[in-house]
Structure formats: structure tokens, C-alpha cells
Amino acid sequence: EADTWDFSQALLREVAWTFTAWCNSHLRKAGTQIENIDEDFRDGLKLMLLLEVISGERLPKPERGKMRVHKINNVNKALDFIASKGVKLVSIGAEEIVDGNAKMTLGMIWTIILRFAIQDISVEETSAKEGLLLWCQRKTAPYKNVNVQNFHISWKDGLAFNALIHRHRPELIEYDKLRKDDPVTNLNNAFEVAEKYLDIPKMLDAEDIVGTLRPDEKAIMTYVSCFYHAFSGAQKAETAANRICKVLAVNQENEHLMEDYEKLASDLLEWIRRTIPWLEDRVPQKTIQEMQQKLEDFRDYRRVHKPPKVQEKCQLEINFNTLQTKLRLSNRPAFMPSEGKMVSDINNGWQHLEQAEKGYEEWLLNEIRRLERLDHLAEKFRQKASIHEAWTDGKEAMLKHRDYETATLSDIKALIRKHEAFESDLAAHQDRVEQIAAIAQELNELDYYDSHNVNTRCQKICDQWDALGSLTHSRREALEKTEKQLEAIDQLHLEYAKRAAPFNNWMESAMEDLQDMFIVHTIEEIEGLISAHDQFKSTLPDADREREAILAIHKEAQRIAESNHIKLSGSNPYTTVTPQIINSKWEKVQQLVPKRDHALLEEQSKQQSNEHLRRQFASQANVVGPWIQTKMEEIGRISIEMNGTLEDQLSHLKQYERSIVDYKPNLDLLEQQHQLIQEALIFDNKHTNYTMEHIRVGWEQLLTTIARTINEVENQILTRDAKGISQEQMQEFRASFNHFDKDHGGALGPEEFKACLISLGYDVENDRQGDAEFNRIMSLVDPNHSGLVTFQAFIDFMSRETTDTDTADQVIASFKVLAGDKNFITAEELRRELPPDQAEYCIARMAPYQGPDAVPGALDYKSFSTALYGESDL
Numbered sequence: 001e002a003d004t005w006d007f008s009q010a011l012l013r014e015v016a017w018t019f020t021a022w023c024n025s026h027l028r029k030a031g032t033q034i035e036n037i038d039e040d041f042r043d044g045l046k047l048m049l050l051l052e053v054i055s056g057e058r059l060p061k062p063e064r065g066k067m068r069v070h071k072i073n074n075v076n077k078a079l080d081f082i083a084s085k086g087v088k089l090v091s092i093g094a095e096e097i098v099d100g101n102a103k104m105t106l107g108m109i110w111t112i113i114l115r116f117a118i119q120d121i122s123v124e125e126t127s128a129k130e131g132l133l134l135w136c137q138r139k140t141a142p143y144k145n146v147n148v149q150n151f152h153i154s155w156k157d158g159l160a161f162n163a164l165i166h167r168h169r170p171e172l173i174e175y176d177k178l179r180k181d182d183p184v185t186n187l188n189n190a191f192e193v194a195e196k197y198l199d200i201p202k203m204l205d206a207e208d209i210v211g212t213l214r215p216d217e218k219a220i221m222t223y224v225s226c227f228y229h230a231f232s233g234a235q236k237a238e239t240a241a242n243r244i245c246k247v248l249a250v251n252q253e254n255e256h257l258m259e260d261y262e263k264l265a266s267d268l269l270e271w272i273r274r275t276i277p278w279l280e281d282r283v284p285q286k287t288i289q290e291m292q293q294k295l296e297d298f299r300d301y302r303r304v305h306k307p308p309k310v311q312e313k314c315q316l317e318i319n320f321n322t323l324q325t326k327l328r329l330s331n332r333p334a335f336m337p338s339e340g341k342m343v344s345d346i347n348n349g350w351q352h353l354e355q356a357e358k359g360y361e362e363w364l365l366n367e368i369r370r371l372e373r374l375d376h377l378a379e380k381f382r383q384k385a386s387i388h389e390a391w392t393d394g395k396e397a398m399l400k401h402r403d404y405e406t407a408t409l410s411d412i413k414a415l416i417r418k419h420e421a422f423e424s425d426l427a428a429h430q431d432r433v434e435q436i437a438a439i440a441q442e443l444n445e446l447d448y449y450d451s452h453n454v455n456t457r458c459q460k461i462c463d464q465w466d467a468l469g470s471l472t473h474s475r476r477e478a479l480e481k482t483e484k485q486l487e488a489i490d491q492l493h494l495e496y497a498k499r500a501a502p503f504n505n506w507m508e509s510a511m512e513d514l515q516d517m518f519i520v521h522t523i524e525e526i527e528g529l530i531s532a533h534d535q536f537k538s539t540l541p542d543a544d545r546e547r548e549a550i551l552a553i554h555k556e557a558q559r560i561a562e563s564n565h566i567k568l569s570g571s572n573p574y575t576t577v578t579p580q581i582i583n584s585k586w587e588k589v590q591q592l593v594p595k596r597d598h599a600l601l602e603e604q605s606k607q608q609s610n611e612h613l614r615r616q617f618a619s620q621a622n623v624v625g626p627w628i629q630t631k632m633e634e635i636g637r638i639s640i641e642m643n644g645t646l647e648d649q650l651s652h653l654k655q656y657e658r659s660i661v662d663y664k665p666n667l668d669l670l671e672q673q674h675q676l677i678q679e680a681l682i683f684d685n686k687h688t689n690y691t692m693e694h695i696r697v698g699w700e701q702l703l704t705t706i707a708r709t710i711n712e713v714e715n716q717i718l719t720r721d722a723k724g725i726s727q728e729q730m731q732e733f734r735a736s737f738n739h740f741d742k743d744h745g746g747a748l749g750p751e752e753f754k755a756c757l758i759s760l761g762y763d764v765e766n767d768r769q770g771d772a773e774f775n776r777i778m779s780l781v782d783p784n785h786s787g788l789v790t791f792q793a794f795i796d797f798m799s800r801e802t803t804d805t806d807t808a809d810q811v812i813a814s815f816k817v818l819a820g821d822k823n824f825i826t827a828e829e830l831r832r833e834l835p836p837d838q839a840e841y842c843i844a845r846m847a848p849y850q851g852p853d854a855v856p857g858a859l860d861y862k863s864f865s866t867a868l869y870g871e872s873d874l
Contacts, residue, residue: 012102014208018219019109021203022117025226026053037109038102044074047097051081054116071098079108087115110218117225132221135228136160139167145180151217151224156209158186164224165193167832168231172197183210200226240814241833247811248838250330251868257323258335264316265341271309272349275301279356282363286449288371295364295678302696303671313350314704317343318711325715328796329722331807331869361693365683372681374448376519381439385457387512388432392464398422399471414573416479421497421575423472428505433465492557497574499550504577506543507585510536514592521683523607530600537593547586554579610682617673618687624666625690628698631660635705636744645727646720650713657706667699716795723799733798736760737791747788750778756794808869815861824849824858 020037027033027046030053034040041047043066048059060077063070075094083089089111096104118128133151140146143163148154155161157180166173172193178186187206194200203223209215285291320343323335337343403415440458444451513536520526554572571578638653674692677685720730736759740752748756754774757764764774780800781793818833819825825846830839842864849858 012106014205014212015106015216015219016102017205018203018216018222019106019113021201022113022222022226023050023109025201025203026050029053038100038105041075041105042098042100043071044076044078044094044097047078048074048081051078051112054112055081055085057081068098082108082111082115085115087111113218113222113225117229118221129221132225132228136164136224139164143167143175151220152214155220155224156215157183158188158190158206161190161194161227162186164227164231165190165198169197194227194230198227198230200230240817243814244811244818244842245834245838247330247868248834248841250326250332252838252841254323254327254330254332254335257319257326258337261316261319261323261335262338262341264312264319265337265346268309268312268316268346269341269349272346272353276353276356279353279360282360284367284370284447286371288368288375291364291368291371295361295368298361298364299675299678307700310700310704313346314707316346318707321711321715322718325718325792325796329719329799333870365678365681368681369683370446372519374443374446376517377439377443377446378448378450378454379517381436381443381454381458383515383517384432384436384439384512385461387508388429388436388461391429392461392468395468396464396471399468399475411573412479417494417497417574419472419475419479421501423476424498424501425505426468426472428502433461436461492553493572493574496550496553496557496572497577499546499553500575500577500582503543503546503550504582504585507582507589510589511585511592514589514596518603520603520607521681523604523611526600526604526607530604533596533600540589540593544586547582550582551579610677610680613673613677613680613682614685615687617670617677618685618690620666620670620673621688621690621692621695624670624695625688625698627663627666628695628702631702632698632705635702635709638709646713646717646730650710650717653706653710653713657710660702660706667695670695712792715792719792719795719799725799729798730795732760733795734791737794747790748794749787750789753778753781753789753794760798808866811865811868812862815865819861823851823853823862824855825861826855826857826859830859 016037020034023037024033027050030049032046032049034046045062045064048062051057052059059081062074062077072094075097079089079092079094089108092104092108092111097108114128118132129151133148136148140148140160140163143159143166145157146159146163148160159178159180162173162175162178166175173189178189184206187204187209191202191204191206195202200223203226204215204219285294320335320337327333327335403411437458440454443454448454518529520529557572635656638649638656644652670692716730719725720727736756737748739759740748740756742752754764757774757777762773762777764770764777777797778789781789781797815825816822818829820829827839827843830842833839834842842861843859845867846859846861846864848854849860851858
């Protein structure tokens with residue numbers, strides 16, 4: 001509004017000169033000029049002519065009379081025209097203009113300048129004064145000693161005027177030679193260049209500007225607006241540069257995402273490559289301790305090392321899907337990773353890893369079980385071998401003794417009986433020798449690491465046993481030669497010897513059994529041993545009666561000898577088993593029975609504890625397993641339902657994801673219980689069908705599924721926002737898709753997809769034209785001919801159908817503007833029009849221009865623009 005501007009008396013002449021020059025810059029197009037602004041507009045004729053020139057419209061025919069009323073009518077016509085353009089005139093009347101009121105006339109001219117020269121200037125949604133100031137700031141930003149903050153003091157040293165010209169026409173100004181301390185020279189240089197080369201008349205006086213504390217804003221703005229209009233063509237270049245910057249920024253971001261994918265894929269594949277040979281190494285160790293260490297290493301791998309890699313693999317797939325979505329949204333080709341680094345390659349490697357992992361833990365546990373069995377058998381072999389070797393000690397020398405050659409008849413008879421008792425004893429030991437050989441054979445079959453020493457000892461026992469058999473036969477033959485001459489010896493001694501030997505053997509076997517090591521894995525097995533032990537204890541009274549009977553025979557022999565005054569030559573000649581030996585071994589058996597009781601009860605307690613661990617694990621697993629399955633089914637339902645906005649769905653899914661993550665302590669508890677079970681070497685659990693491995697795999701699938709579902713919604717938001725799709729459109733697309741997705745599988749077959757398109761108004765009916773259109777659409781949404789259309793492919797298609805995208809032709813057109821319509825562009829032009837990083841990005845990638853109009857350093861922006869929408873280098 002005119003009266004809001006204070007035209008001070010001090011600056012009145014400066015403003016009048018500027019406004020006069022501005023008016024003449026337009027009036028000369030009509031072949032006329034003014035000299036005195038408050039005098040030459042009094043009759044309204046040149047005022048109306050000025051408005052016609054700057055607006056390009058015809059005003060009402062002026063009145064040519066010289067009377068005051070004619071002049072007032074002409075000025076009123078001009079004022080009415082100004083008002084018709086939406087300008088509110090305050091306190092400006094035709095009479096004041098006709099009377100030559102200088103301030104009022106300048107206020108009217110300022111109103112015209114604001115409406116027709118400044119009002120339409122707009123930079124980033126600002127307008128008028130702010131827009132013009134922002135334009136000046138941007139154009140002069142790279143220049144030293146220039147800091148445009150206003151339309152008065154910022155222009156006093158003249159450098160800002162020179163910078164504006166140099167930015168658009170660098171060949172007209174030698175900016176580096178200008179000095180801040182010489183403002184008059186700077187101002188005159190800019191004014192003269194503008195008038196001579198830019199057709200902008202000189203509207204300001206250098207001395208007045210320098211000599212004024214604060215130059216008039218209206219005069220500076222009027223003059224600067226002429227520069228803006230003179231360089232309006234450069235605005236097109238700035239618009240073009242903005243478009244190019246946007247396109248290049250998308251390319252740079254996509255290339256960064258590609259590089260991140262490549263590195264993450266390489267790291268993950270390298271980890272898989274290193275891990276698989278370790279899992280495939282099934283070479284058993286010699287000791288339980290070494291195998292248990294391998295088992296602990298594997299548990300650390302499952303608990304510590306593998307879970308982060310599962311998350312990395314999931315994140316890699318999410319990053320790949322997000323990148324492909326961004327490429328589609330920016331009209332770029334799909335990303336093709338380096339050979340061997342496709343998502344499918346990583347999945348194949350992962351399957352190989354899990355195949356190698358499969359059965360590894362079971363193999364380790366079986367090996368530990370085998371080694372445990374081997375240790376038990378080896379100890380049993382050593383026990384039985386030691387007992388047998390102790391029994392055979394001295395037997396060969398005894399059998400080789402030729403005492404029968406000088407013995408009396410009674411002695412010979414005694415030797416025969418003694419030999420018969422020995423043969424009985426020998427036969428009783430046959431079973432132990434067979435047991436020793438059988439244990440050695442089993443150790444060989446189970447690949448016992450010390451089989452060589454076992455075989456050597458077993459062979460020595462067998463060879464000695466054969467030798468004993470041969471010697472026994474030879475001695476019997478020698479004794480039988482003189483048997484005819486022998487008398488029967490004391491039947492009581494003989495009976496004693498015959499009954500004492502098997503009883504003594506029974507006691508030795510009983511002691512051996514009572515000290516026998518055992519290994520069980522279930523309550524039923526230990527209860528079977530306890531039952532067998534109880535049955536053995538039930539035979540002890542009968543054994544005690546047999547012992548008493550044998551001792552009674554010995555006592556009877558002594559009684560008869562004493563009764564008949566017979567002096568016995570010593571111990572029983574038929575056996576070495578004395579009553580003292582029988583009593584000693586019987587006492588040993590009595591001591592071993594409670595020890596066996598204690599050992600069996602301890603093992604029973606251990607097996608009851610193991611059963612508790614089984615039930616404890618099963619109780620937790622039977623809750624966690626169905627919970628994971630239920631969550632998997634719920635995620636499947638959520639992914640196909642349509643409730644609220646995409647942001648609502650995303651928020652709901654993330655809350656759902658947090659609830660899943662919050663459930664993790666239940667798995668940790670299950671892992672702890674599983675650890676206790678394995679430390680107790682429990683190999684089966686009849687109380688549950690869930691193993692820890694099943695639970696782990698289900699949990700990893702659950703985390704992966706919810707992450708992928710969240711990523712799908714995020715990609716839908718990216719698509720919606722990038723393509724300008726409204727929430728209502730997105731809901732309509734989802735409703736249509738879900739309606740025809742009868743099996744809720746998340747994908748449509750060809751016929752379901754055709755029905756969906758028809759519901760959305762597409763002409764794909766069963767005729768030649770409809771079939772051709774449907775085949776075109778199917779080639780877009782199912783390029784791999786899988787026969788299925790996913791929801792993401794459906795959304796991508798609908799977004800392409802309903803929105804515009806940048807194209808290579810649009811980018812080429814933008815570069816052409818920056819190049820001044822040339823077929824090539826130079827590095828200097830790129831650095832002048834684009835931000836430094838994006839300018840250098842283009843220069844590094846543009847090929848040299850080869851056309852006939854090429855100049856040194858010419859760059860081919862057309863091939864570069866086409867490549868932006870072509871195949872990626874990565």
C-alpha cells in the first residue's frame with residue numbers, strides 16, 4: 001500500500017531518479033520518455049501508456065482535452081486499472097497526482113512496481129520482498145566479501161551488484177580484481193555493464209549510495225528486480241539443476257545401499273564358508289572329555305555365534321527388498337548383486353550350513369555315549385582279566401609237577417581226587433574266559449582306542465587257557481595209569497572238596513557280580529537291577545545253609561579222625577579251599593551286599609532326578625512350542641487383514657514384534673533346562689514331542705517372519721508416499737486384493753488377478769483386446785512367469801498406473817537447459833549450476849562428447865542420463 005512507505009525528504013531525489021529510470025526503461029518501448037516524474041504523469045496520458053506497456057493490456061481510451069477534469073478522468077482510469085489487478089490503493093487520489101504531489105506520485109509508481117515487477121517473484125514458496133532477497137542470497141553465496149541481508153546497507157560497497165552479474169555472465173565482470181574498499185568504482189562498474197550489455201538503464205547514483213547512511217530500500221529493490229527479470233532464463237536453469245540434483249541424489253543413495261548389501265552379503269557368505277567345514281568334521285576323539293569339549297563348542301555356536309547371523313541374514317533380505325522397492329519407485333532397473341551374492345545364493349549357503357549342522361549334536365551325544373560304553377567295557381575287561389590271571393597263577397607249575405612218581409598209593413589216590421577237583425574248578429572258569437574274549441571282541445567292534453593292548457592281553461589269557469587244558473589232560477592220563485592201584489580215600493574229604501569248589505566259585509562269582517559296574521539311562525533299567533539284586537539276596541539263606549553243610553562235612557571228617565585216633569597229615573588233600581577261605585569269602589559277600597544296595601539306591605535317585613528334568617523341560621516346551629505356532633498363524637492373519645492406515649498397521653506389527661521379543665526369557669529358561677538335561681546325559685524324553693532344536697528353528701522363523709511382514713508394510717508406505725497414493729487408494733487396493741485372495745496365501749493366480757483388475761475398472765475381458773491388455777499387465781507384475789502375483793507387485797503396478805515418475809528424457813531436458821540448448825555440457829557449467837558433490841559426481845561419470853559440434857572438455861549428458869535409468873554397474 002502506497003501510504004505504508006515513508007518517502008523521506010532526504011531520499012526523495014534518489015527515489016525519484018530511480019523510479020524515473022524504471023518508467024523510461026518501459027516507456028521507450030512505446031517510443032517516449034519522461035523527465036520529471038511528478039510533472040509528466042499529471043495529465044494521465046503517459047501513466048496510462050506505461051500501464052499498457054508493462055501489463056500488455058489495453059486501457060480505456062484517454063481524454064485528450066487539457067482541462068483539469070480531463071486530466072483527473074485519465075488518472076482515475078489508470079488508478080481503476082491498478083485496483084482491478086487486486087491492488088488496494090490507500091490515500092492516493094487523482095487530484096493529488098494532477099496537482100503534482102511528488103510523494104503521492106512516487107507512492108503510486110511504487111505500487112505499480114510492486115504489482116508488476118516484484119509481486120510475481122517467488123522462490124521456495126516465499127514471495128515479493130522475501131523471495132527477491134532469497135534469490136539474491138543464493139546467487140551471491142559463493143562470492144567472498146558478499147553477505148546480502150537486506151536491500152540497503154548490504155549493497156553499498158557494490159560487490160553484490162557485480163556478483164549478480166558475474167554469476168550469470170562471468171565474461172562481463174573481472175570479479176577478482178574488485179576491492180571492497182572502493183565502493184564507487186564497484187557500483188559504477190556494475191551500473192555501466194548492466195546498461196551496456198544487459199539493457200538495464202542506470203537507475204542509481206554511485207555517489208548518492210555511498211554518501212547515504214542507509215540507501216533507500218525501494219530504489220534498490222526496483223533496480224535489483226530488473227536484474228531478476230533480466231536473468232529470468234537462469235531460473236529455468238536453476239529448476240533444471242534442482243531436478244538433476246534430485247535424480248543424482250537418488251542414484252547416489254541407491255549405490256550406497258548396493259555397496260552395503262555387497263559387503264554384508266560377502267561377510268555372511270564368508271562366515272558360512274568358514275563354519276560348514278567345522279560342522280562337517282565328524283572325526284571322533286579318543287576320550288569323553290575331548291568329545292564333551294566339542295559338544296560345549298557346538299552349544300556356544302548355537303547360543304552365541306549363530307543367532308546374530310540369523311538376524312544378519314534376515315536384515316540382508318529386508319535391505320535387498322527395500323532397495324528394490326526404492327529402485328522401482330525411482331524408475332530404476334532392479335539391482336543385480338555380484339555373481340554368487342544373490343539372496344538365493346545366501347539362502348543356498350544357509351541351507352548347506354543347516355544341512356551340515358543337522359545331526360551334528362546327535363552325533364556328538366552318540367559318540368559320548370559310545371565312549372562311555374567303551375570305558376565301562378574296558379574296566380570290566382580289566383576286572384575279569386585280573387581275577388582270571390590271579391586264579392591261573394602257579395597252575396601251570398602245579399600241572400607239570402611229577403609228584404605221582406614217588407607218591408604212595410594213598411597219595412596217588414589223593415592226587416587223583418585233587419586233580420578231579422581242579423578239573424571241576426577249570427570247567428567253572430571256562431565261562432569267565434569266554435566273557436573276557438567276548439568283551440575284547442565288543443571293544444574291537446566299537447573301535448576302542450586301546451584295542452591293541454586289550455587284544456594282546458586277551459590273546460595271552462586264551463593261549464594260557466589252552467595250555468592249561470592240554471596240561472590237565474596230560475596229568476590225568478598219567479594219574480589214571482596208576483589209578484587201579486589206588487584205594488578210595490576219605491569220602492568226606494572228597495565230598496567236601498566237590499561241594500566246596502563250586503560253592504567257592506559261586507562266592508567268587510557273587511563277589512564279582514556285586515562289584516560289577518553298571519550303566520543305566522532310565523528308571524525302568526535301574527529298577528530292573530534292583531529287582532535282580534533283591535532276587536539274589538533272597539538266595540542268601542539257601543547259600544548259608546549250603547555253607548553250613550560244607551563246614552559240617554569238614555567237622556565230621558575231623559570228628560571221625562579224632563574218634564579213630566587218626567593223625568591227619570594236614571589240610572584236605574583234595575582242595576585248597578579251606579573252611580577259613582569259605583568263611584572269609586562269605587564274610588566278604590555279606591559286606592558287599594549293603595554296598596551294592598547303596599550304589600543301586602544312589603543310581604535310582606539319579607534316574608528320578610533325570611525324570612524330573614525331563615518333565616520340567618517337557619512342561620515348558622509344551623507351552624513354548626504351541627505359543628510359537630500360534631504366533632506364526634496370527635502373523636499370517638495380520639499380514640492379509642486391512643485395519644486402519646498403513647502407519648496403524650506398522651505400529652500394530654511393531655507392538656506385536658515387541659511382544660514376541662518380550663517372550664524371549666521363556667526360551668532362555670528352556671535353554672537352561674535343556675542344558676541341565678544334556679549335562680545329565682539324558683538322551684530321550686517321552687513326555688514331549690518338542691526338542692530344543694525344533695523350538696530354536698521355530699523361534700528363528702517367527703522372528704524372521706514378523707521382520708519380513710514389517711518390511712512389507714514399510715515398503716508399501718515407501719510406495720504410497722513416493723507415488724503420492726492416498727490412504728483411501730491404498731485401502732481400496734488392499735480390499736480388492738484380499739477379496740480375491742480366497743486362500744489367504746498372499747498371492748493371486750492369473751484368473752483371480754484378472755477378476756481383481758476388472759473390479760478396479762480395467763478392460764481385460766475375454767476378447768482379443770482384453771487378452772492382449774491382460775498379457776501386458778501380467779508381464780509387468782509377474783516377469784518370472786511364476787503364475788502368482790504378490791501384493792507388492794500389485795501395488796507397484798497400481799502406483800505406476802496412477803502416478804508420474806522421472807524419466808531419462810526429463811533429465812536430458814533438464815541438462816539441456818543448464819547447457820544453454822547445446823548438445824553437450826562443460827565441467828565449468830556443471831560446477832556453476834550444481835552443488836559441489838553432485839557436480840563432481842556427474843563429471844566423474846560423464847563420457848566425452850563426440851558430436852561434430854564438440855569443443856575441448858565437452859561432456860555427453862545424454863548418454864549419462866540414459867545410463868541413470870539403465871543397468872547398474874554393481
